[in-house]
Amino acid sequence: MRFLKISEKKFVVLLFISNLILRLFRLNSPNEAYFDEKIYYLKAARDILAARPDSNYPHPPLAKELIGLGIKFFGDNPWGWRTLQAILASFAVVAVYFIAKRLFRSRKVATVASLLMSVEISWFVLSRVAIPEMFMISFFTFSLFFLIKFFQEKDNLSLILGSGFFGLALACKWAPLIFLPMVVFVFIRKFQLGKIEKLKVATIASLVISAAYLLPFFLLPVHPGAQDITSFHTKTIKFHLFEERKLVNSHPTLSNSAIFWPGSIYFLNSKPRVKGNISSVIFLYNPVILWTALILSSLLVKKFLKKRFLGINEFLVSSFLIFWVVWFASPRDTYPYYWAIGLPFAAILVANFFVEKMKKYPSEVLAVLLLSALLFGFYYPVMTSWPVKAWYLRLLTGIGF
Numbered sequence: 258m259r260f261l262k263i264s265e266k267k268f269v270v271l272l273f274i275s276n277l278i279l280r281l282f283r284l285n286s287p288n289e290a291y292f293d294e295k296i297y298y299l300k301a302a303r304d305i306l307a308a309r310p311d312s313n314y315p316h317p318p319l320a321k322e323l324i325g326l327g328i329k330f331f332g333d334n335p336w337g338w339r340t341l342q343a344i345l346a347s348f349a350v351v352a353v354y355f356i357a358k359r360l361f362r363s364r365k366v367a368t369v370a371s372l373l374m375s376v377e378i379s380w381f382v383l384s385r386v387a388i389p390e391m392f393m394i395s396f397f398t399f400s401l402f403f404l405i406k407f408f409q410e411k412d413n414l415s416l417i418l419g420s421g422f423f424g425l426a427l428a429c430k431w432a433p434l435i436f437l438p439m440v441v442f443v444f445i446r447k448f449q450l451g452k453i454e455k456l457k458v459a460t461i462a463s464l465v466i467s468a469a470y471l472l473p474f475f476l477l478p479v480h481p482g483a484q485d486i487t488s489f490h491t492k493t494i495k496f497h498l499f500e501e502r503k504l505v506n507s508h509p510t511l512s513n514s515a516i517f518w519p520g521s522i523y524f525l526n527s528k529p530r531v532k533g534n535i536s537s538v539i540f541l542y543n544p545v546i547l548w549t550a551l552i553l554s555s556l557l558v559k560k561f562l563k564k565r566f567l568g569i570n571e572f573l574v575s576s577f578l579i580f581w582v583v584w585f586a587s588p589r590d591t592y593p594y595y596w597a598i599g600l601p602f603a604a605i606l607v608a609n610f611f612v613e614k615m616k617k618y619p620s621e622v623l624a625v626l627l628l629s630a631l632l633f634g635f636y637y638p639v640m641t642s643w644p645v646k647a648w649y650l651r652l653l654t655g656i657g658f
Contacts, residue, residue, distance in 0.1 A: 284339050306478075
């Protein structure tokens with residue numbers, strides 16, 4: 258890989274800038290609120306800015322506070338609604354680079370993983386819409402880097418930062434709780450410390466996570482008391498467990514069984530034809546990354562079940578799949594973007610595989626990597642609401658217009 262001849266610092270800076278430019282270009286398209294930003298989160302952010310109670314009780318307040326912060330700095334317009342998550346998502350791609358490098362001690366694996374995440378369609382789409390998802394995913398990715406660093410080096414600063422970012426991720430959405438079994442398993446089975454030391458680590462992590470999680474509640478203009486916070490959690494848990502499934506689904510094209518997520522394309526927004534062109538925002542996973550990860554996962558799961566050994570690849574597979582399979586038995590509506598939080602594990606798994614195979618099959622691997630980038634390029638217009646001909650949209654989605 259000749260591009261690795263540039264210094265790591267230059268590459269990381271270039272990686273961040275290129276990701277940010279891609280996300281900021283046409284960030285104001287659609288130029289009106291759409292999807293859940295229109296239904297829920299802009300209203301909640303405006304309520305917070307106006308010192309009114311948060312109207313969106315199903316989720317903690319941090320993401321809505323950050324959307325409000327964007328509105329305060331950039332105005333109540335598409336730039337204000339979406340800029341902060343675009344910036345955080347660009348940093349998250351850089352975090353994936355350093356996570357991969359720490360896991361495999363390889364700059365090649367780190368580079369390929371970060372480039373794959375740069376052309377991951379689902380991450381790109383989520384980084385350009387004012388909903389909590391990319392805020393949560395970004396903080397979770399930052400947390401993952403520091404927690405891995407802590408497990409490797411046992412330094413307290415990494416423990417505090419990793420726990421803090423995990424708490425901030427939870428303060429956006431509760432989805433990172435799905436990852437806790439993996440953390441606990443690694444902590445108990447693989448972390449080489451005595452019982453007293455492990456108890457100290459667990460106590461520090463729990464306190465920091467709790468503090469980071471609760472802090473956004475006290476930053477609300479309408480300062481809640483302990484009773485208000487307790488009431489919020491009671492109401493939210495009740496909603497997710499019992500009430501949500503009774504609601505009429507506002508996104509019929511998005512909701513289906515999780516088993517169908519890998520091969521489906523979903524419309525988050527679509528406008529009527531104007532002069533023969535159609536503007537839309539579609540959501541899908543880059544099939545090169547996702548399906549390669551699924552194939553590798555199926556092979557490694559068999560190996561893991563036979564040997565019962567948790568190595569780096571098995572950790573990546575388990576972490577990638579846990580954010581998917583947990584939704585199979587869900588009685589409530591599920592949405593495919595719930596799985597996006599697991600994609601860093603998929604990208605790193607695939608990157609390591611490609612780097613290994615590049616020695617023997619360099620042309621084939623480069624062709625596959627190029628294909629993933631070309632797919633991103635082909636879908637770029639219909640991820641950014643760029644007006645396209647109906648035949649082009651039909652070609653990419655298989656849906657007639």
